[in-house]
Amino acid sequence: MATQPVTGVPGARIEISGVTKRFLTPSGEVFTAIKDVDFEVEPGQFCAVVGPTGCGKSTTLSLVSGLDRPSEGEVRVAGRPVDGIAEGVSYMFQADALLPWKTVLGNVALGPSFRGVRRKEAETAARDWLRRVGLAGFEDRHPHQLSGGMRKRVGMAAALINEPRILLMDEPFGALDVQTKAIMQNELIGLWEQLRPSVLFITHDLEEAIALADRVVVMTSGPGSVKAVFDIDLPRPRGAIQDIRFQPEFLELHRQIWESLREEVERTYARTAGVAA
Numbered sequence: 001m002a003t004q005p006v007t008g009v010p011g012a013r014i015e016i017s018g019v020t021k022r023f024l025t026p027s028g029e030v031f032t033a034i035k036d037v038d039f040e041v042e043p044g045q046f047c048a049v050v051g052p053t054g055c056g057k058s059t060t061l062s063l064v065s066g067l068d069r070p071s072e073g074e075v076r077v078a079g080r081p082v083d084g085i086a087e088g089v090s091y092m093f094q095a096d097a098l099l100p101w102k103t104v105l106g107n108v109a110l111g112p113s114f115r116g117v118r119r120k121e122a123e124t125a126a127r128d129w130l131r132r133v134g135l136a137g138f139e140d141r142h143p144h145q146l147s148g149g150m151r152k153r154v155g156m157a158a159a160l161i162n163e164p165r166i167l168l169m170d171e172p173f174g175a176l177d178v179q180t181k182a183i184m185q186n187e188l189i190g191l192w193e194q195l196r197p198s199v200l201f202i203t204h205d206l207e208e209a210i211a212l213a214d215r216v217v218v219m220t221s222g223p224g225s226v227k228a229v230f231d232i233d234l235p236r237p238r239g240a241i242q243d244i245r246f247q248p249e250f251l252e253l254h255r256q257i258w259e260s261l262r263e264e265v266e267r268t269y270a271r272t273a274g275v276a277a
C-alpha cells in the first residue's frame with residue numbers, strides 16, 4: 001500500500017446550480033430525472049451522494065463529467081461551466097472499465113499514454129502506481145486472472161495515475177464482498193488523503209458514505225433534488241473504516257442521516273410497489 005506522499009494537483013471546486021435534467025423516453029414522453037439540484041463540492045473535499053434508487057444520482061454524476069448536459073441550470077468545475085468532457089477528471093464505476101486484452105501494466109499506463117507520455121515513462125509511472133495499490137508483481141497478468149478486489153485496485157491505479165482534480169465514483173465497491181469492500185475503502189481513503197482530488201462518490205451504503213466523506217448529500221425520491229446536506233466532522237485521518245462505525249459520533253450521524261433518507265426510500269418503494277405513499 002501507499003506509503004510515500006504523492007504531489008498531486010489540488011482538487012477543483014464542483015458547483016451544481018439549479019440543475020434540471022429531462023430525458024425523452026422511448027414512447028416520446030418527457031421524463032424529469034432531477035429537478036433544481038443545488039450543491040457544491042469544495043476543492044479537495046470528499047462528497048458522498050445517497051438517495052433512493054432511480055433518484056438521479058448517476059445522472060448528476062454524468063452532468064459533472066460532461067458526458068451529458070443539463071436541461072436547465074449550470075455545472076461548473078474550477079469556476080468554468082462544464083462543456084464537454086473535462087480534463088483532469090477520472091472515473092470509477094461499479095463495473096470494471098479494464099481492457100481485457102491488455103495486461104495490468106498496460107491498463108494502468110493507458111491514461112498517461114493517451115496524454116502523450118512516452119511508453120517507457122508511462123510504464124514506469126504505472127509500475128509505481130501498481131506498487132502503491134499493493135499489486136507489485138502482477139504487472140503481466142490480464143484482468144481475468146485477477147480477483148474482484150485486485151481488479152478494483154487496478155481500476156484505482158488507472159484512475160489515480162492521471163492525478164485527477166476530480167474523481168467521480170459511482171458505486172465503485174458495490175459488487176464486492178464485505179471484507180474486500182472494507183479493504184478497498186481503506187485503500188481509497190489512504191490514497192485520497194495523499195492526493196486530495198475533489199471526490200463525488202455515489203453509494204447506496206450509508207455507512208460507507210459517512211465513513212469516507214466530509215459531506216453527505218441526501219437526494220429526494222425522483223425527480224431527485226437535494227433534500228439535506230450533512231457535514232461529517234469526524235476527525236481525519238479516520239483510521240480503519242471497520243472501527244469508525246462503532247464510534248458514538250458516527251452512530252449519531254448515521255441516525256440523523258438515515259432519518260432523512262428513510263422517508264425518501266419509503267416513498268420510492270411505495271411508488272414502485274404500487275402502495276399509497
Ligand SMILES: Nc1ncnc2c1ncn2[C@@H]1O[C@H](COP(=O)(O)OP(=O)(O)OP(=O)(O)O)[C@@H](O)[C@H]1O
Nearest residue numbers: 023024025031033052053054055056057058059060
Ligand atoms: N437516457 C435516459 N433516458 C431516459 N431516462 C433516463 C435516462 N437515464 C436515466 N433515466 C432515468 O432517470 C432516472 C434517474 O436515473 P439514475 O440512473 O440517475 O438514478 P440513480 O439514482 O443513479 O439510480 P440507482 O440508485 O438505481 O443506480 C431513472 O428513472 C432513469 O430511468
